[in-house]
Amino acid sequence: xxxxxxxxxxxxxxxxxxxxxxxxxxxxxxxxxxxxxxxxxxxxxxxxxxxxxxxxxxxxxxxxxxxxxxxxxxxxxxxxxxxxxxxxxxxxxxxxxxxxxxxxxxxxxxxxxxxxxxxxxxxxxxxxxxxxxxxxxxxxxxxxxxxxxxxxxxxxxxxxxxxxxxxxxxxxxxxxxxxxxxxxxxxxxxxxxxxxxxxxxxxxxxxxxxxxxxxxxxxxxxxxxxxxxxxxxxxxxxxxxxxxxxxxxxxxxxxxxxxxxxxxxxxxxxxxxxxxxxxxxxxxxxxxxxxxxxxxxxxxxxxxxxxxxxxxxxxxxxxxxxxxxxxxxxxxxxxxxxxxxxxxxxxxxx
Amino acid sequence: xxxxxxxxxxxxxxxxxxxxxxxxxxxxxxxxxxxxxxxxxxxxxxxxxxxxxxxxxxxxxxxxxxxxxxxxxxxxxxxxxxxxxxxxxxxxxxxxxxxxxxxxxxxxxxxxxxxxxxxxxxxxxxxxxxxxxxxxxxxxxxxxxxxxxxxxxxxxxxxxxxxxxxxxxxxxxxxxxxxxxxxxxxxxxxxxxxxxxxxxxxxxxxxxxxxxxxxxxxxxxxxxxxxxxxxxxxxxxxxxxxxxxxxxxxxxxxxxxxxxxxxxxxxxxxxxxxxxxxxxxxxxxxxxxxxxxxxxxxxxxxxxxxxxxxxxxxxxxxxxxxxxxxxxxxxxxxxxxxxxxxxxxxxxxx
DNA sequence: CTGAAAGCGCTAACAG
DNA sequence: CTGTTAGCGCTTTCAG
Numbered sequence: 001x002x003x004x005x006x007x008x009x010x011x012x013x014x015x016x017x018x019x020x021x022x023x024x025x026x027x028x029x030x031x032x033x034x035x036x037x038x039x040x041x042x043x044x045x046x047x048x049x050x051x052x053x054x055x056x057x058x059x060x061x062x063x064x065x066x067x068x069x070x071x072x073x074x075x076x077x078x079x080x081x082x083x084x085x086x087x088x089x090x091x092x093x094x095x096x097x098x099x100x101x102x103x104x105x106x107x108x109x110x111x112x113x114x115x116x117x118x119x120x121x122x123x124x125x126x127x128x129x130x131x132x133x134x135x136x137x138x139x140x141x142x143x144x145x146x147x148x149x150x151x152x153x154x155x156x157x158x159x160x161x162x163x164x165x166x167x168x169x170x171x172x173x174x175x176x177x178x179x180x181x182x183x184x185x186x187x188x189x190x191x192x193x194x195x196x197x198x199x200x201x202x203x204x205x206x207x208x209x210x211x212x213x214x215x216x217x218x219x220x221x222x223x224x225x226x227x228x229x230x231x232x233x234x235x236x237x238x239x240x241x242x243x244x245x246x247x248x249x250x251x252x253x254x255x256x257x258x259x260x261x262x263x264x265x266x267x268x269x270x271x272x273x274x275x276x277x278x279x280x281x282x283x284x285x286x287x288x289x290x291x292x293x294x295x296x297x298x299x300x301x302x303x304x305x306x307x308x309x310x311x312x313x314x315x316x317x318x319x320x321x322x323x324x325x326x327x328x329x330x331x332x333x334x335x336x337x338x339x340x341x342x343x344x345x346x347x348x349x350x
Numbered sequence: 351x352x353x354x355x356x357x358x359x360x361x362x363x364x365x366x367x368x369x370x371x372x373x374x375x376x377x378x379x380x381x382x383x384x385x386x387x388x389x390x391x392x393x394x395x396x397x398x399x400x401x402x403x404x405x406x407x408x409x410x411x412x413x414x415x416x417x418x419x420x421x422x423x424x425x426x427x428x429x430x431x432x433x434x435x436x437x438x439x440x441x442x443x444x445x446x447x448x449x450x451x452x453x454x455x456x457x458x459x460x461x462x463x464x465x466x467x468x469x470x471x472x473x474x475x476x477x478x479x480x481x482x483x484x485x486x487x488x489x490x491x492x493x494x495x496x497x498x499x500x501x502x503x504x505x506x507x508x509x510x511x512x513x514x515x516x517x518x519x520x521x522x523x524x525x526x527x528x529x530x531x532x533x534x535x536x537x538x539x540x541x542x543x544x545x546x547x548x549x550x551x552x553x554x555x556x557x558x559x560x561x562x563x564x565x566x567x568x569x570x571x572x573x574x575x576x577x578x579x580x581x582x583x584x585x586x587x588x589x590x591x592x593x594x595x596x597x598x599x600x601x602x603x604x605x606x607x608x609x610x611x612x613x614x615x616x617x618x619x620x621x622x623x624x625x626x627x628x629x630x631x632x633x634x635x636x637x638x639x640x641x642x643x644x645x646x647x648x649x650x651x652x653x654x655x656x657x658x659x660x661x662x663x664x665x666x667x668x669x670x671x672x673x674x675x676x677x678x679x680x681x682x683x684x685x686x687x688x689x690x691x692x693x694x695x696x697x698x699x700x
Numbered sequence: 701c702t703g704a705a706a707g708c709g710c711t712a713a714c715a716g
Numbered sequence: 717c718t719g720t721t722a723g724c725g726c727t728t729t730c731a732g
Contacts, residue, residue, distance in 0.1 A: 020505045022725060033703045038727060046701060068482045069419040069428060070725035073708045078419060080462075080483070089643075094440040098465060106464065106475045110483060112430075113463035114456065115448060125456045132418045133430070133460060155370050238648040264648060271650065275624075293439075294644065298588035298614060300621065372709060383719045388711060396717060420709035423724045 021062040030058035041066070072134065081321060082112045082130035084123065085141040086148075090115075091292070092162050092310055093141050099314020100139065104322070109136070118143060127151065137321040139314075140165075145174060145207040157324035159317045162310075164333050171324075172333045173317050175308040177207045180338035181214025184259045184287045184306050187340055189222055192349035193257035193285055197228035199244040199269060200261025201236035208233060211261050211289065227255045236261075241268020249276060256284055256349060263288040263295040266303055270345070274300070285346040301344035309336050371412040380408035391416070422484065431671060432462045432480035434473065435491040436498075440465075441642070442512050442660060443491050449664020450489065454672070459486070468493060477501065487671040489664075490515075495524060495557040507674035509667045512660075514683050521674075522683045523667050525658040527557045530688035531564025534609045534637045534656050537690055539572055542699035543607035543635055547578035549594040549619060550611025551586035558583060561611050561639060577605045586611075591618020599626060606634055606699060613638040613645040616653055620695070624650070635696040651694035659686050 027037040032051060040047045040055035047055075058064075072078040083100065085093040093113070100111060112130060116123035130138065137156050142148045142163020150167035151158055164172035188196050198215050200208045212231045219226055228248045234240035241260060245268065248255065258273075260266035266288030270280060278284050280301060288296060291307035313336045320329070377387035382401060390397045390405035391414075397405075408414075422428040433450065435443040443463070450461060462480060466473035480488065487506050492498045492513020500517035501508055514522030538546050548565050550558045562581045569576055578598045584590035591610060595618065598605065608623075610616035616638030620630060628634050630651060638646060641657035663686045670679070 023727095024725080034726080035704075035728080036702055039702090042727085048701060051701080065478065065482045067423075067484060067725050069422050069484055070708085071727075072419045073417075073423060073710090073725085074727050076708075083463075090440040090444040094444070094465075097463065098467075101465065106472060107479055110462045110464065110476075110479050112460045113433075113447065114460065115444075115451065117448075122456060126460075128415065129457055129460050132415045134417060134419055238650070242650070264644070267648070292644075294614070294642075298617070300588070300592070373711095374709080384709090385711080385720080386718055389718090392711085398717060401717080417709050420724085421711075423709085423726090424711050426724080 021064050023064070023066070025062055026055065026058045026064050029062065030055045077136055077325075078134040079108060080110050080112060080133065080135050081137045081139065081318075082114060082126075082133075082135040083139045083141065084114050084116060084126055084130070086116045086118050086123070086143040087141055087162075088115070088117060088143070095310035096139070096141055096161055096314035096317065099311035099316075100318040102311070103315040103318030109318075131155065136325050139317050139321065144205055145177065146205060157321055157329045159321055159324075159329075161313055161317045168333075169331050171320065171330050173313055173320070174333055174335055175310070175313065176335045176337050177210030178214040178217070179335075180289060180306045180308065181211035181216075181259070182218040183214070183338055183340055184211075184289065185215045185218040187304070187342075187346065188257045188259065188285060188287060189218065189224070191257075191285060191346055194224060195227040195252070195255045196224065196257045196259060197232070197248055197252065197255045198226060198259045198261070199232040199234070199241060199248065199265055201234065201240070201265060203233035205236075208261055215259055227257075228252045236264055238264050238268035238271070241265035242272045243268075245269045245272040257346075258284060258286050260286065260288050263290045263292045263299075263303060263305055266305070266345075267295055267299055270299055270303075281345055281347040285349075287346055291341050296341070296343065299345065304343045304346040305341050307339045307341050309339055312336055371414050373414070373416070375412055376405060376408045376414050379412065380405045427486055427675075428484040429458060430460050430462060430483065430485050431487045431489065431668075432464060432476075432483075432485040433489045433491065434464050434466060434476055434480070436466045436468050436473070436493040437491055437512075438465070438467060438493070445660035446489070446491055446511055446664035446667065449661035449666075450668040452661070453665040453668030481505065486675050489667050489671065494555055495527065496555060507671055507679045509671055509674075509679075511663055511667045518683075519681050521670065521680050523663055523670070524683055524685055525660070525663065526685045526687055527560030528564040528567070529685075530639060530656045530658065531561035531566075531609070532568040533564070533688055533690055534561075534639065535565045535568040537654070537692075537696065538607045538609065538635060538637060539568065539574070541607075541635060541696055544574060545577040545602070545605045546574065546607045546609060547582070547598055547602065547605050548576060548609045548611070549582040549584070549591060549598065549615055551584065551590070551615060553583035555586075558611055565609055577607075578602045586614055588614055588618035588621070591615035592622045593618075595619045595622040607696075608634060608636050610636065610638050613640045613642045613649075613653060613655055616655070616695075617645055617649055620649055620653075631695055631697040635699075637696055641691050646691070646693065649695065654693045654696040655691050657689045657691050659689055662686055 027034045037055050040052040087093045114126040138158040140160045147166040148163040150165040160172040164174050232244040258269050260269050288303045288305035291305045296303040296305050377384045387405050390402040437443045464476040488508040490510045497516040498513040500515040500520050510522040514524050582594040608619050610619050638653045638655035641655045646653040646655050
């Protein structure tokens with residue numbers, strides 16, 4: 001690429017150190033008043049085309065960039081939103097952020113990302129700072145998909161994403177874990193699997209319960225029992241995936257599919273299946289949950305899994321927020337549907 | 351028509367829904383002038399304690415929150431910085447963001463996180479928006495540790511983190527990959543390993559070259575040859591880790607340690623080592639690179655690895671930026687040292 | 701069509 | 717100590 005900012009109109013003028021000039025400078029250079037310059041730059045109709053051109057040219061020559069803070073002072077809108085997360089690794093926040101960026105358009109709205117790191121006091125601090133910066137709205141992303149305390153009445157609209165608020169008067173957007181569990185098992189059933197087991201994480205997580213419920217639902221609908229006699233709750237780790245698989249295999253060696261409650265667990269499952277010389281997917285199909293690329297794509301074989309559509313969640317959060325900024329916000333809990341990502345760890349039986 | 355603000359009969363009105371009040375409201379409630387209210391709230395010395403108390407109480411009663419945009423208009427400082435990244439997964443950006451948050455203090459400075467997703471145009475857009483929001487500084491985080499195009503002359507200080515700028519006049523902060531490679535091999539040598547091989551990623555990455563160079567350096571210093579006859583360059587994936595390990599084992603079955611250029615690759619290495627019934631670390635020690643928790647902690651056994659200290663990098667970037675905001679920025683490339691994280695995949699040889 | 705004037709909410713000299 | 721007076725950079729009536 002060429003060096004320096006691209007300046008289409010400015011032929012004769014030497015390029016300057018970009019950007020500290022004000023509307024007054026532009027007006028002066030163009031030989032018009034500040035008011036006219038403002039109108040010209042904002043595409044207001046009542047400006048002669050010729051004048052507008054002069055102003056635009058002046059603005060370009062000076063690399064003029066409008067001061068959004070001043071604009072915000074007047075319009076009472078900062079063009080910023082806050083994304084307040086407690087999710088250390090950014091595992092959920094990042095996709096949500098990207099979705100929000102998409103929906104807002106990078107020119108219109110910028111987002112402040114703040115990580116409270118699970119610390120309540122830090123969250124209060126960030127909240128104060130954000131409000132003080134006059135964000136137009138807030139997206140709150142929790143660390144786990146269980147209800148979290150409401151922030152209460154705030155002067156800006158708030159959307160709870162991933163973790164719902166514990167106050168039903170707030171608007172929350174969450175992923176559909178029950179639907180995800182159902183989808184996973186449905187996929188297995190369609191592939192002719194009949195002896196399906198379920199290994200999942202910490203039972204204190206609503207997500208673990210919900211995914212299991214969805215799985216059980218779908219099984220029941222098909223008149224199929226759950227293989228392995230129980231849902232294997234444990235921890236969200238590969239180690240648990242390995243341990244549970246060993247126990248499961250002892251209890252019920254004839255299983256032909258395992259639905260893992262997370263991709264991490266699925267990796268542990270695969271590990272032990274390989275040790276036991278059970279072919280995946282020929283003998284046992286494995287499906288994960290999360291579509292965490294680094295884990296799922298690299299697995300041997302690559303992992304079929306459920307994607308929670310977090311980008312879409314982020315996009316929707318942004319849209320709802322946008323609508324709420326000049327209107328009123330809904331309430332309750334809205335659910336985003338999951339999506340099946342087919343890779344090689346599942347295949348039709350025979 | 352007179353458009354002046356409507357005078358609300360705001361004598362003893364109940365508290366309002368948090369936060370839309372202005373300094374004028376506070377002053378009125380406290381029965382002082384706006385200027386005095388401002389001074390009282392900003393801890394300026396020339397205010398009687400009693401008056402200050404009155405003002406503070408009024409501010410609290412109204413949940414007053416100062417409008418940072420207005421403040422910024424005056425002080426010419428927004429109290430915000432932009433973090434411009436191209437790093438899809440936030441793998442590098444997030445630790446850097448956290449370090450920066452730490453250093454700035456959440457009350458003082460908030461950070462805009464923008465992801466350009468490797469798209470040059472999107473980057474320009476974000477840059478414009480950020481400048482327009484009058485950020486006090488910019489941290490630019492690249493997707494890979496190789497030089498990236500400079501943003502050129504900007505009206506605010508810029509720090510390039512992780513990926514250095516291609517312009518030596520800019521200030522860049524990078525991790526020390528040569529030192530990391532040296533550290534990894536040093537650790538292996540101290541554990542009595544003598545037949546050390548190196549499997550790493552895409553040779554077009556400076557990081558791959560640097561880590562290899564560090565490893566080779568340390569080996570040479572010890573008078574040791576590189577096991578496996580060559581550095582095994584390939585891809586940053588588990589699959590390559592597996593493939594390379596198989597070839598390596600064929601070529602040189604007697605190795606007692608493998609230095610993997612990333613944790614992903616290390617996972618592949620471990621996988622094949624297990625298949626070949628080689629005990630880790632008893633027979634072969636394995637060390638990774640990145641300390642990517644999800645991969646390293648969950649490995650079997652948990653992976654000893656090199657941490658690039660990205661939080662520290664973020665913290666340092668923030669400090670440098672802070673200093674630069676009222677001063678001048680240095681230039682050139684500054685390097686952050688790596689850190690060894692010992693887990694169970696390495697151990698002294700007998 | 702264009703410009704003068706009045707602020708948005710706040711801070712910073714100055715006077716009282 | 718406290719209030720008055722100017723703005724920060726921009727938009728927006730409302731006259732010319």
